[in-house]
Amino acid sequence: MKVKIKRWHAVAQWRWDTGATEQDDADGEEGDVCGICRVPYEGCCPSCKMPGDDCPLIWGECSHVFHMHCLLKWIGTAASKQQCPMDRRAWVTAERKVGAVNPT
Amino acid sequence: MVSEGLRLQVASKWQESFRHLNRREPGISGLVTFSQAWNIAAEFLRPKDIDVPNDRIYNEHIKAAFDTVNRAKRLPVLLETFIEDMRKKFSLVQHDVNQFMAEYEASQNPQIVTKMLYRVYTYKQVWSPPEELGSGLLSAYTRSFRNNFFLTLPTSFSGAFRALCASTLPSSDALPEELNAEPNLWYIFNILGLTERFEGLIANVGYDYIHEYILETCTEQWAEPMLEGVKEKMSKQIIPWLLSIYGRGDLHSEEAHAMLQSVAPKFEYHINKTLCTLRTREIFDIIIDFPDSMGALHDLKECLQRVDQRENLVDALRKSNHKRLLHPGADTKLILSQYVATIKCLRIIDPPGVLLFKVADPIRRYLRERPDTIRSIVANLVGDDDSGDSLVNENEPIHPLQQTEVEDYTDQQWEPDPIDAGPEFRTNKPSDVVSTLVSIYDSKDLFVKELQVLLAQRLLAINDDDTEKIDGERRNVEILKIRFGEAALQVCEVMLRDMSDSKRIDTHVQSQLPLVVHPTVISRHFWPALEPSDLVMPGQFLELHNQYALEFTKFKPDKKLRWFPHLGTVSLEIELEDRTVEAEVPPLEAAIIELFSQQNEWSIDGLVDATRVPDKTAILKALLTWVNLGVLREESETTFSLLEVAGDVPVGSREPIHRPTAAEPELPHVVSIQQQQAEQMRMYWKFIEGMLTNLGALSLDRIQMMLKFAPGYDRSIEQLATFLEAARREGLVVVRDGIWKLNR
Incomplete structure (x- = not known):
């Protein structure tokens, strides 16, 4: 017998590839939240209405991840002193190392 | 012993009476003529058996006798004697009446009663004193005859008379002209005083006739207004009938019309009342038939303005709702559509909405308890109804949901609530059906959540290339946005965008590497x-x-x-x-x-x-x-x-x-709303457990207060009570005197 798939309507969910390993992700079903607005990464920052590409994430050299809009707003304030809000190190936006976290 | 004075007094009285009767005739000749005249007159008047031939003629001779009596001012005494004679002779009438009534009772034929009345009428005519003796005498005679006659009537007479009256009514297809067939009968009624004495009974015959006519023609005839037709029919049949009664057979007399002025409104009222009662009894089915029962509704509206039966209507409708609608056997969809029909119907009957308010309350309370009410409403909103019978009229313009407004104190057109409105009555403005349905619940959030679940199910069921369906959903969401507001449906907006994004991504992926799989990629947190x-x-x-x-x-x-x-x-x-x-x-x-x-x-x-x-x-x-x-x-x-x-x-x-x-x-x-809620409640259970462990026993109020500190806790105290009750059944907690503690 041969099973031939003619068409498959599947359902999937997208996730930000935050660099967390697949294992962590599966366990922490709730997912991580943005350290500034406390909204999950896959949600959107308070000023946005649409998640995903319209409200992307930003990665720091310090390994912290935020909603881009949240971080830019933070950096825009004088109090921020251009530091990462989590560890007070100077904020440097990291290059995405796409291949590195994608073993397949 | 008799004193001298008294003797004198009696003597002078005697003298006076004698003089009076003797009329200054010589000797006692005056007295003799008087006594002769008296005898003649009394004999003339004395009632006799009418079956014995009797040639009573009022001639000069007798007239002279009456004159003599009259001159002696003894006519009243004569009258008394006559009346007394008549009373003694009334056994003749009694005998006849009994005979006729016995015959009637055996045959139940109203004609016998007619015959009897003719017979009695003959008695009255024969016994009547001549008109020349003055109307006073005549009317005294008539009065006395009637009284005696009424005394002879057995109790069964009223029934017989009723049957007789009813037989004179035109049967529904008879022509009005035929009514005049027996004007004499009415004349006799009148002469014998029956019309006055049995006025109520005659009216009742009319009422019964109306009642039967209405029941016969209007029952379950709801499409057209019947009231006008009935009224017209009545004015053609009952009015001439009444005229023949009150007009003593003369259809055009002034008096009859005057009489009618006072009687006709009573009959019209009765028409309204009967129709109103009938429609009240049928109201549940009328509502089911809506909108094919507009006629009945308009009738009812008109009747209710004349007849004070609003309470009855509310009671009847509440009862039948309770019996026929609000039970587990009825489908939620059915209840909803009946509720919507009720809204529409009662708005026609009573635009201010007092009736509706009273009737709707139990339905709303019942619906609130049904678990699938929201689902049914929402399914209907998005047109996901198998029956295809939408609650919402598609031609109706779409309104934003209306909140119950606080009364506007500056409103110049303000009108007080109707008098039978209860203290809780809120004039909800003639709002659209959806607002009314959504207002069954305190908040519209539940609807939005249910909408989301429903939309998710529908979107995921759509096969990838079916853009038409997605457009359909988008249209739905747009319409719902108008109702529920943009912000509430933001989530649905994201869901729709996920659908189009998926398609776009898929097109790109297929162009790189053609695959048979076409996924829908959804955004977490935005889907149920x-x-x-x-x-x-x-x-x-x-x-x-x-x-x-x-x-x-x-x-x-x-x-x-x-x-x-x-x-x-x-x-x-x-x-x-x-x-x-x-x-x-x-x-x-x-x-x-x-x-x-x-x-x-x-x-x-x-x-x-x-x-x-x-x-x-x-x-x-x-x-x-x-x-x-x-x-x-x-x-x-x-x-x-x-x-x-x-x-x-x-x-x-x-x-x-x-x-x-x-x-x-x-x-x-x-995951359905209920499951989600149960899931959440499980989390709060941890809090409650901790609370009861640390603080010992607590009252319900206290638990609720503490839980309010928990993030996102939005349950009412009733919901909490239900939850705790469920926990108690599972043996997790015990309650005594309203104090809850862990069961250990």
Whole structure:
């Protein structure tokens, strides 16, 4: 017998590839939240209405991840002193190392 | 002894009387003529048996006698004597009456009563003193005759008289002219004083006639207004009848018309009342028939303005609602549509809405308790109604939801509430149906959540290239936005965008690497929680998953895909040795058939391990789908094998259960609102448990207060009480005097 798939309507969910390993992700079903607005990464920052590409994430050299809009707003304030809000190190936006976290 | 004075007094009286009667005639000749005249007159008047021939003639001779009596001012005494004589003679009448009544009772024929009345009338005519004696005498006679006559009547007479009156009524198809057939009869009634004495009874005959007529013509005739027709009919039949009664047979006398002025409104009132009572009794079915029962509704409205039966209407409707609608046997959809019809109907009958308010309250309370009310309403809103019978009129303009307004104190057009409005009555402005339905619940959030669940199910069920359906959903959401507000439906907006994004991404992925899989990629947090599944797709399916995920990540470098393997549908073509079977099945079915392509025989336990779906019923169901398609065969209770060649079904094997060829397209498993709430409550249970452990026993109020500190806690105290009650039934907590503590 041969099973031939003619068409498959599947359902999937997208996730930000935050660099967390697949294992962590599966366990922490709730997912991580943005350290500034406390909204999950896959949600959107308070000023946005649409998640995903319209409200992307930003990665720091310090390994912290935020909603881009949240971080830019933070950096825009004088109090921020251009530091990462989590560890007070100077904020440097990291290059995405796409291949590195994608073993397949 | 008699004193001198008294004697003198008697003597002078005697003298005076004598003089009086003697009229200054010589000797006692005056007295003699008087006594002769008296005898003549008394004899003339004395009632006699009318069957004995009697030629009583009022001639000069008798007239002279009466003159004599009159001159002596003895006429009143004569009258008294006459009346007394008549009373003695009335046994004749009594005898006749009894005879006739006995005959009537045997035959029940009203004609006998007519005969009797004619007979009595003859008595009265024969016995009557001549008119020349003055109207005073005549009327005294008439009065006395009537009184005596009434005394002779047995109790059964009123029934007989009623039957007689009824027989004079025009039957519904008789022409009005025929009414005049027996004007004499009415004349006799009048002479005998029956019209006055039995006025109520005659009226009742009329009322009964109206009653029967209305019941006969109007029962279950709701399409057209009947009131006008009935009134017209009545004015053609009852009015002439009344005229013949009061007009003493003369249809055009002034007096009759004057009489009618006072009687006709009573009859009109009775028409209204009867019709009103009838319609009140039928109201539930009238509402069911709406809008084909407009006529009845308008009638009812008009009747209610004249007759004060609003309370009855409310009572009747509440009772029938309770009996026929608000019970577990009724479908929620049915209740809703009846409720909507009730709203529409009662708005016609009573525009201010007082009746509606009173009737709607129990329905709303009942609906609030039904678990699937919201679902039904929402399903209806988005047109997901199998019956196709939408609650909402599509031609109606769409309004934003109306909140119950606080009274506007500056309103110049303000009018007080109607008098029978209760203190809780709120004039809800003639708002649209959806607002009314949504206002069954305190907040519209529940609706929005349910909408979301429903939309999710529908969107996930859409097959990828069916853009028309997605457009349909988008239109729905746009309409709902107007009702519920933009912000509330933001989530739905994201869901719709996910649909179009998925399509766009898929087009791109297909252009890079053509694959048969076309996923819908959804945004977490914006869709209702989807039931997780442990299903692992085997073989080529897993391959496809991985290939697609890779392409996706190439296209969107910072995103990755997480599959919901158990959702969606697969179109398969199964190539067997002698045939090919095409089927559209859920993923679990596909996974199982894929496993059979690796190995010809599987046990259910083996499949549970291979698919990692612990639910044996689900597996069995999937297997049966293939059995029904003739691809698999049930070897034993727990093992199934592949049928490479059709028809080699072993003898004695079970008849396959016939089912439609395609596996039933199930709606995707979206966690329902109730499940979500139960899930949340489980979290709060942790809090409650902690609280009761640390603080010992607590009252319900106290627990509620403490829980309010928990983030996102939005339950009412009633909901909490229900929850605790459930916990108590499970033996987790105990309650005494309203104090809850852990059961240890």
